[in-house]
Amino acid sequence: MKSFQKGLALCLGVLLTLSLAACGGKSQTETPASEEQFTPAAYRIAALKGPTAMGLVKLMNDSDERMAAMLDSSKPYEGELSNTYTFTLAASADEVTPALIKGELDMACVPANLASVLYNKTEGEIQVLAVNTLGVLYMVENGNAVSSMADLAGKTIVAAGKGSTPEYALRYLLRENGIDPDTDVTIDWKSEHSECVAALASGAATIALLPQPFVTVAQTKMENLRTALDLTAEWDALDNGSALLTGVIVGRRQVAEENPAAVDAFLADYAASVDWVNDSAADAAALIARYGIVDAAPVAEKALPHCNIVCITGDEMKEKLSGYLNVLAEQAPESVGGKLPGDDFYYGAQ
Known part of the structure; x- marks a missing residue:
């Protein structure tokens, strides 16, 4: 900086x-x-x-x-x-x-x-x-295996933002959908979102958690990359009185x-x-x-x-x-x- x-x-x-x-x-x-x-x-x-x-x-x-x-x-x-x-x-x-x-x-x-x-x-x-x-997090995939949060069970997800909004939002949504984030999925944490895009582009990963505008950047590099899940919509579906x-x-x-x-x-x-x-x-x-x-x-x-x-x-x-901080504090102070x-x-x- x-x-x-x-x-x-x-x-x-x-x-x-x-x-x-x-x-x-x-x-x-x-x-x-x-x-x-x-x-x-x-x-x-x-x-x-x-x-x-x-x-x-x-x-x-x-x-x-x-x-x-x-x-x-x-x-x-x-x-x-x-x-x-x-x-x-x-x-x-x-x-x-x-x-x-x-x-x-x-x-x-x-x-x-x-x-x-x-x-x-x-x-x-x-x-x-x-x-x-507001919410800008999306699950993207090179493939068609994921259409719901439940489909992430057993999968490997590359993501950046450990210790901040991406991690806590993902862990919360996984738990609320019956998936233990520590045992039922593998989360491969990267230091920057650009590393997640690189992993997708190289074929080292097929599923990634990305925010905009990195989703759009990734889609310009990979023609078949699709938006599998909108985490804001998944959060809203829980009707928990808060917004992502x-x-x-x-x-x-x-x-x-x-x-x-x-x-x-x-x-x-x-x-x-x-x-x-x-x-x-x-x-x-x-x-x-x-x-x-x-x-x-x-x-x-x-x-x-x-x-x-x-x-x-x-x-x-x-x-x-x-409201958002209350939800986070209840699951992970x-x-x-x-x-x-x-x-x-x-x-x-x-």
Whole structure:
């Protein structure tokens, strides 16, 4: 994961310059109270390659364009004073969480259960800001042996995401369908989803648990690869009062408490980015490919409708996420960090 220091220094320098210019150009009586309450912030944000980064891509592009305009010495910046963002992409949550805990990141997209683990590990210093991805997990197969969860008995499944949402969702669904995940199936854990795709492509595996957009990527490499099971549909069929969630964005509590107006502005920017991505698949896919989140725009465009990208905040976030975490905690307390998070875990919720 690349260093943030240079990008952050630029962001802070630009904000300071613009803030001083704004102070010099207006008297105190000319500045509306609403402007005085909002102080733009420079945030360092990490996302995982996949749906979480896909939902952020419009904001990433807008931020880059705004930063270029701010730093253009040939003409004065005429845009509004707003937050600036430095983004980085990571292949796995393991690359992200140490930097977040150390304060080298302000926010990060992580698996939903990991947010609770981090809250408990840091004694409440990590808060969840929004749910950003609903269910995106699928069982894919080179063959026709699997049409139900029961058909997985005796099979070998390659998967990535051990210790996070993919593992706990899979184990829960197997158990609820009468299959012991420790004895009735073999789960071959890989470090990254791309390794699962490679195993399928080489013939080393025939069944894999994959999220979007990796399902679509794999299908471009293997003509006969089919989607055997939609784990979101399998979860919904249990009618357990919860929904399968994949990802959230979290932030350090100190960041939120120091400048809640700036955090709220970020969430508004994030929601606008998600709406644009969902409404403008072709244009979004081009940006997704440009930022290297998915290798090819046609693949990204094909995957987008299946990625369940959202930006759910406040009370609705709390309702959906707490229900999901409750289900996980009942089967494996360690999946949420030993205990459910307190109400202060949910930023902006009552």
